[in-house]
Each structure stands twice: as structure tokens, then as C-alpha cells.
Amino acid sequence: MKTSRALPGSHSLFDKTESAVPAPMQVAIVYTHIPHYREAVFRRLISDGRTRYTIYTSRGTLDSTIKSYDGAGIDDRSRLVKFGPFVWQTNLWDLVFNKEPEVVIFLGNPYILSTWIYAFLARMVSRKVVLFWTHGWTRGDTGPKRVMRSLFYKLAHGLLLYGHRAKQLGERNGYSAEGMFVIYNSLDYEAQRTCRMALGEAAAGAGREAPYFVAIGRLVPSLALELAIEALRILQDDHGIRAPLLVIGDGPERGALEQRVAACGVDVRFLGAMYDEAQIAPILAGSRALVSPGKVGLAAMHSLAYGTPVITHGDLDFQMPEVEAVRPGLTGDFFQRDDAASLAGVLHQWFVLPPSEGNRRLAIEDIERCYTPEAQHAAIERAIGHFRGIAA
Secondary structure, eight states: OOOOOOOOOSOOTTOOOSSOOOOOEEEEEEOSOOBGGGHHHHHHHHTOSSEEEEEEEESSOSOTTSOBOOOTTEEEEEOEEEETTEEEEOSOHHHHHSSOOSEEEEEOOTTBHHHHHHHHHHHHTSOOEEEEEEOOOSSOOOHHHHHHHHHHHTTSSEEEESOHHHHHHHHHTTOOGGGEEEOOOOOOHHHHHHHHHHHTTHHHHHHHHSOOEEEESOOSGGGOHHHHHHHHHHHHHHHOOOOOEEEEBOOTTHHHHHHHHHHHTOOEEEEEOOOOHHHHHHHHHTSSOEEESSOOSHHHHHHHTTTOOEEEEOOGGGSOGGGGGOOBTTTEEEEOTTOHHHHHHHHHHHHHSOOOHHHHHHHHHHHHHHSSHHHHHHHHHHHHHHHHHHHO
């Protein structure tokens, strides 16, 4: 078992004397497990010289198909006990009752029942700052779900949210705007930037000569890739355009999707799962656009980091927070949800008129401003400073 460095001695950050230099503030982040795509932001947090972050997680995962980060700064003493849709996370009592850390950031999932208890005790008994790192609201809640979410979020001093829509919906549900900080989301942007710089203009030029679209994600029903297949058929039959779709990812729906492709007679190439950024980079950078028919999450960050537009549906009640990064007509476009003809129309527009260099630069600038590990780190630090002052 890997454990973090020992916590500092008895000096509190608030015990300032003329001769004593305050120890770094201690912050714990409690996750059920660390998905590989969060590695970059957690490495960034752990390397912070001003604040000492320790990640408390477990060896098990809630989804065995998702690779986990297993690096420095991880304390994996916890275990997961699952029953139905609910989870209990064990072995965190000392984290709750010890003097350090001063701040505990929990994964804000109400189905993790242990978080209800740990958060309450950490805040009310140990007087720690408690924050929830969460999607928050994606649509208006009603009935018991609204009550449950409201009760759960009130256990924390504040929420670290992925997007502004969640904050707006939170205000409508009675949550204080001052208690919500938007921290966005990110992938390993430095690796993507390095690959993009190495590619230069070559990949984008290849995309113009032999235009294609790309989809990326686990092949599960929520990806709704069958809608893209039907849209390609419409594009081919109605407009005479045979546009290839390159699919990065694997999953239980692959067999059914391959059968659908054969029946429709369209050009869809299943490339399987890829984790090497150097392999993914030329495919994304050279594409006309990323197509995400069901909903779009971190795939939007991945695509826009290469200046590649994102096409997804515009029904925000059925979207992920990362959809906020898409600027219709500039860095991507929206189609009508579940409407293959609408998707085909949008694909036609971007196939005929590829993104300009200005579009690509705008997409990259948006990522660099909000959706990098550095930007997330800075936003988390601002939130901690705000809530720590209130709790003190």
C-alpha cells in the first residue's frame, strides 16, 4: 500500500507567531478511484509547493473498464463496499477526526453513502472545511431527487462545479451563488500541446485532402453512435458524400455497431481503444470535426485542444457540463437531439466548409484559458481560500 508523507506537527496554519513559519496547508481529496484521464490534474495538485494535497482513494474501482491512476501522493487504504447503486468507502475515520487536514474535498456523489457521514462529522465535529467536487445540476430536479440533492449538498461548505450551467441551476434550486465555484475539467493538455506542436500543419492539411470525421469514447449506448451511422447514410444517399468516420474506443456495443455499419453501407472504421497520445493526436488533429451524438464530456476538451471542432446535440438537459466549451458556428455546432437528419445537415456543413485557422486557434485558446490542469488547480485554490476564510 502506498501512503502519503507524514503530516506535519502540531502547528496550525492559524497559529502565527513572529518566529514560526506556518506549515503548508493540508488538503485531502477523497475519490472512490482516480480514473486515468484525471491523472494530469491530480499530478498538478500533488506537486503544489504551497498546499499539500493528498489523494485518498481505493484499490477497487466502480468501473473495471476504466484505467486508474496509481502514482505518487496517493493513499489507497480505503476499500469500496458496493450494494446495488450505492457505495460505502471504508477506512477514512482518521481523516475525519484528525486535526489535519484542514480541508477535505469529497467526490460529490450522493450514492456514496459514506460521504454523508464523513462530510457531516468532518464539518460539524472536527470543524474542517468540506467541499464537494461534483457535476452538480445538469437539469432541473423535482420531487424526492431534488430533496435528496439539496440535503446532500448542504453538508458541504461549497461546491466545485464543472460548468456555469450547473451554477445557474443551483441558484434556481436555492443554493447560494457564493457557495459554488466553477473549476471546469481537463485532460493532460501539456501532452496534447506537445503532440500538436510536433504535428504542425501536416495533420490539418491531410484532413483537407482526405476529409473525415472522428468519434472517441467507450462504445456504450449513451454514446449513441448508431445515430452517427444513420446520419452518414443520409449524407451519402441525399448529398452523394461518402464521409469516413474513424472511431477511437471499444466496448460492449461494438459488434452491434459493426452490423449496423454493414447494413447501411457507410465507411466507419473501428480503431479500438487507444491511450497513447502520439497515436491519437494525428487522428484528432486531421479530422473535420469530432462527432459526439449522445452527449459530450471530456472528449470535447480532447478535440478542441487540437483545434478540431465538436459536433453534438444542443439539448442541454441531456448534456454534460463540458458542452459549454462548444461555440456554435465557431468551435463546433449543435444538432437536434436524436435527429439523424439534423446531424447529417450539420456534418454536411462542416464537410463542405472545413474549420478555418481562426476557428482552430479560438478552440485552442478556449482550452488554454479554462480547461487545463493549471486552470483547474488555480480555480480550486481560489475556492479553498474563499471557503477557508468563511469556516475560520
